[in-house]
Amino acid sequence: MRLALALLVVVGAVSFVACGDSQGGGPASGTRGPAADASPEAAVKGRLLALFAAAPAGGAHVAPFVAYKGKDDARRYKEAATYAGDDVRQIDRVADRIRKHLAAGTPTFEKAETRAKGGESWVAWTITFGSGATAVKALYACVKAGDVWLLGDIDG
8 A cells, every 4th residue: 555655646746747837745836737738637637646645644735736615605616725714624524535545546547527617617537546346436526726726526
């Protein structure tokens, strides 16, 4: 499991650098946007790999990758959540779900789907974690918020 997580961290850092981040690293680097020439699908895949690399470190490291979904309509799906106040429960739930998925095994990105919904641009990736009888399939949907893609929903 440690080898798989170490490999995931390395792959995530490499993929994220390819999506426009000039340096790998902590949560602050996770807030940078994709390169202008990257397709939305490639940019979201890079963000998700960086999110997966950050998830084992906990909520504060996950928050910059997750869309705010609280009561403030002016912020909802328009900016990243913060690891404070009401956002803490949301972020902890997201981090727990991601860690459970990662525990099943290395993610394999199956297919991407791009949609416009409510005036927002969304990219959803179907991802299989692990293989065989213990594999877990999930749909990770990201919303475009300014110049960055943020996780908006996990189904599965």
